[in-house]
Every structure is written in structure tokens, then in C-alpha cells.
Amino acid sequence: MSSSRDTRILVLNSGSSSVKYQLLDMSDSSRLAVGLVERIGEETSRLKHTHVESDTTREWSGPIRDHEAALKAVAEELAKDGLGLDSPELAAIGHRVVHGGQTFTAPTVVDDAVLAEIERLIPVAPLHNPANLTGIRTAQTLRPDLPQVAVFDTAFHTTMPESAARYAIDTATADAHRVRRYGFHGTSHAYVSRATAKLLGKAPEDVNVIVLHLGNGASASAVRGGRCVDTSMGLTPLEGLVMGTRSGDLDPAVIFHLARVGGMSIDEIDTLLNKKSGLIGLCGDNDMREIRRRVDEGDEEAQLAFDIYIHRLKKYIGAYYAVLGRVDAVAFTAGVGENASPVREAAVAGLEELGLAVDSELNAVRSDRPRLISPEYARVAVAVIPTDEELEIATQTYALVGRNTHQ
Ligand SMILES: Nc1ncnc2c1ncn2[C@@H]1O[C@H](COP(=O)(O)OP(=O)(O)O)[C@@H](O)[C@H]1O
Numbered sequence: 001m002s003s004s005r006d007t008r009i010l011v012l013n014s015g016s017s018s019v020k021y022q023l024l025d026m027s028d029s030s031r032l033a034v035g036l037v038e039r040i041g042e043e044t045s046r047l048k049h050t051h052v053e054s055d056t057t058r059e060w061s062g063p064i065r066d067h068e069a070a071l072k073a074v075a076e077e078l079a080k081d082g083l084g085l086d087s088p089e090l091a092a093i094g095h096r097v098v099h100g101g102q103t104f105t106a107p108t109v110v111d112d113a114v115l116a117e118i119e120r121l122i123p124v125a126p127l128h129n130p131a132n133l134t135g136i137r138t139a140q141t142l143r144p145d146l147p148q149v150a151v152f153d154t155a156f157h158t159t160m161p162e163s164a165a166r167y168a169i170d171t172a173t174a175d176a177h178r179v180r181r182y183g184f185h186g187t188s189h190a191y192v193s194r195a196t197a198k199l200l201g202k203a204p205e206d207v208n209v210i211v212l213h214l215g216n217g218a219s220a221s222a223v224r225g226g227r228c229v230d231t232s233m234g235l236t237p238l239e240g241l242v243m244g245t246r247s248g249d250l251d252p253a254v255i256f257h258l259a260r261v262g263g264m265s266i267d268e269i270d271t272l273l274n275k276k277s278g279l280i281g282l283c284g285d286n287d288m289r290e291i292r293r294r295v296d297e298g299d300e301e302a303q304l305a306f307d308i309y310i311h312r313l314k315k316y317i318g319a320y321y322a323v324l325g326r327v328d329a330v331a332f333t334a335g336v337g338e339n340a341s342p343v344r345e346a347a348v349a350g351l352e353e354l355g356l357a358v359d360s361e362l363n364a365v366r367s368d369r370p371r372l373i374s375p376e377y378a379r380v381a382v383a384v385i386p387t388d389e390e391l392e393i394a395t396q397t398y399a400l401v402g403r404n405t406h407q
Pocket residue numbers: 214215216217244286287288289334335336339340
């Protein structure tokens with residue numbers, strides 16, 4: 001493993017209640033340490049840290065108050081392995097930032113103006129941007145001399161045509177409040193669409209891919225020749241697919257109805273749609289493993305939640321098929337997409353006329369490698385592509401700062 005000077009990048013992926021992190025050596029893109037802090041703000045927060053070279057994992061549980069405390073705990077774990085943030089080999093810290101609006105179309109070195117813009121966008125990413133900001137500010141206090149690079153979920157989607165990005169509402173009102181479709185999970189959609197082309201042995205410019213990023217948050221995208229032409233999330237990460245706790249698409253009049261007839265406040269409806277809807281709202285569970293277990297036991301509530309999830313997914317596959325005209329591959333990724341074979345099978349079932357099919361033996365294989373699950377005869381490839389947002393963030397961060405430090 002190489003350890004030449006300043007080739008290391010620390011990546012922080014701060015979610016609403018978690019921080020995923022990786023320390024990578026970009027001379028060979030190898031991982032030095034990986035970890036996760038979960039349930040931040042609860043009494044039973046959990047930290048899991050792995051030092052790759054020695055293959056040792058430490059786990060710790062107890063209260064971690066907020067994202068600042070979480071990041072400090074991560075810094076301590078890294079220091080125990082001789083990989084502390086004071087290391088001269090660290091070239092930069094790369095941060096996932098969920099909402100970059102229309103301002104940020106590429107990775108950006110953070111300064112005060114960038115921080116102010118990320119803060120201004122909090123109302124359109126209330127679950128995510130505050131955590132991303134705390135991550136950046138804490139990293140700045142730990143290493144004020146290092147470049148902090150923001151890599152935006154929205155950046156990959158800025159190529160969407162206006163016909164896909166605009167809502168059909170009054171243009172002046174939309175422009176005044178910057179109401180348009182931005183899309184999210186872009187780092188994953190970019191990485192997975194490229195990895196799909198690679199699996200097919202083709203250049204990204206030559207393939208059209210439908211990417212289905214199915215994690216706790218979930219989104220679909222239509223990628224033509226390496227550029228995003230449509231995606232299911234909109235102004236905020238609420239639109240589109242059924243998610244763990246978010247409703248995805250609904251008639252906007254549901255909101256007026258709940259306010260006028262149901263007597264709910266806007267904040268209550270916001271919480272309802274973002275945190276108490278989707279799978280958890282439909283059946284009380286947001287983890288697909290638990291839902292499948294219940295379905296296998298004949299639980300009707302879990303079965304209906306699963307069916308609604310699949311129905312929505314199938315509608316987006318059909319919609320993006322029509323948007324793209326020609327589809328070379330459908331790629332499943334993220335926690336559900338990579339692991340839940342029944343979701344993949346059900347989403348593609350009945351789409352043989354579109355050239356889509358899943359081979360049940362290939363679909364049952366468990367692996368952390370990119371793979372095809374469609375039968376040989378199928379016209380459209382169906383693939384499972386493990387996403388790697390952290391590697392993609394590290395690559396983009398290193399490309400930006402490496403240019404300055406390695407001339
Ligand atoms: N073996 C599995 N089978 C089915 N679903 C799984 C499995 N492992 C993880 N998941 C699903 O993946 C989700 C988390 O996905 P992930 O991409 O890590 O989400 P996020 O980044 O939004 O936290 C879990 O909520 C769970 O539903």
C-alpha cells in the first residue's frame with residue numbers, strides 16, 4: 001500500500017442522523033479506514049470503525065450528542081490507528097453536500113461564500129444541509145489549513161433539460177423562489193451509470209441507463225450517454241419513489257386537504273410526508289429486510305406496502321424508458337437495490353415486451369461486485385452495481401486539490 005505524501009483524502013458523508021466516513025489513499029484509491037456513526041442525538045448512538053490494513057474493527061455505543069461530537073469521535077478513532085487528522089499526508093477533506101441549488105455544478109473548495117450558500121439552501125434540504133454544514137465547520141476547526149471540498153448531490157443533475165427540470169407553475173413565481181427540480185443522489189447516479197457502462201464493456205457516451213438508487217432515500221434517473229436527462233427527486237428529496245419514511249409523489253392538493261380539512265399545520269404535514277410516510281407510514285417498518293420477513297409470513301399490511309413501493313418503481317422504469325427511447329441497461333444500487341432480490345425481480349416482472357427480464361438464479365447471487373442479473377437473451381441488461389459515493393467524492397476531491405499540490 002502506498003503512502004507517499006499528501007495523497008490521502010478523508011471523506012465525510014453526513015446524513016440527518018449518521019456520518020459515514022472513509023480515509024483513502026488516492027495514489028492507488030485504496031481504503032485505509034472506513035466507519036459509520038449512527039443514531040446521532042440518541043442515547044444509543046453507535047460508532048463502528050475499521051482499520052483496513054490490520055483488519056481490526058472497533059465498535060462503541062453510547063450517547064453522541066450531535067454531528068460535531070460525532071466528527072470528533074471519528075478523529076479520535078483515526079488517531080488510534082496512527083491516521084489522525086494531524087497527518088501531513090492528508091491532502092483534503094471531501095464532504096457530501098446534498099443541496100447545491102443551481103449555483104454549484106462541480107466540486108467546490110469551501111470558503112465563506114460557499115458556506116453561506118449551503119446555509120441559504122437549508123429550507124430545501126432541511127434533513128441534510130444542516131448536518132453537512134456542521135461536518136464542514138467541525139473539520140475546519142480540526143484542520144484549518146486543509147482544503148475542504150464540497151461535492152454536491154445536485155451537481156450531476158444540472159444537465160437536465162428545462163423541460164424536465166421545470167414544474168408547470170407560473171414562471172415568475174417559480175423563478176422568484178427558485179422553484180425547480182434539482183434532483184439528488186447525483187454522486188451515486190454518476191458513479192453507477194459509469195460503472196454500468198464499464199460492466200457492459202462500453203464507453204459511458206455510448207450507453208443509456210436507468211439508475212435506481214434504492215436506499216433509505218430513493219431516486220431514479222435517466223442517463224443518456226453519461227448525462228442526466230431526468231431524475232425523480234425534485235425541489236427537495238421528497239418527490240418521486242416511495243422511500244423508507246418519505247411519501248414520494250402525491251397530488252399537491254393532499255397538502256391543502258390535510259391543512260383545511262384535517263386541521264394540520266404546514267410543519268406537521270412536512271413531518272408527516274418526510275418522516276412518517278413511505279414504507280414506515282404504510283406498515284410501521286422502513287427496513288426492507290423486516291418488510292420481506294413479514295411478507296414471507298403472510299402479513300397483508302407489509303405486502304401492500306411492498307406492492308405500493310414496487311408499483312411506483314415500475315412506473316418510473318416505464319417513464320424513463322420513454323424519456324430515453326433506447327435503454328441499454330437498468331442498474332439497481334444502494335442498500336435495497338444491492339441486497340433485496342425480491343425488489344429487483346418484482347420491479348422488472350412483466351416488462352418482457354420492453355426487453356427487460358431477470359434471471360432468478362443470477363438474481364439470487366449475493367456479491368459486492370458489479371454484476372448482470374438479466375438472461376443472455378434479454379435486449380436490455382439488468383445490473384446490480386454497488387454504489388460507492390465515498391470513492392467518487394474522494395476521486396472528485398483529489399482531482400480538484402491534487403491539481404494544485406502535484407504539478
Ligand atoms: N440485506 C438486505 N435486504 C434488504 N434490504 C436491505 C438489506 N440491507 C440493507 N437493506 C436496506 O437498505 C437500507 C439502507 O440503504 P442505504 O443505501 O445504506 O441508505 P442510506 O444511505 O439512505 O442510509 C435499509 O433501510 C434497508 O431497508
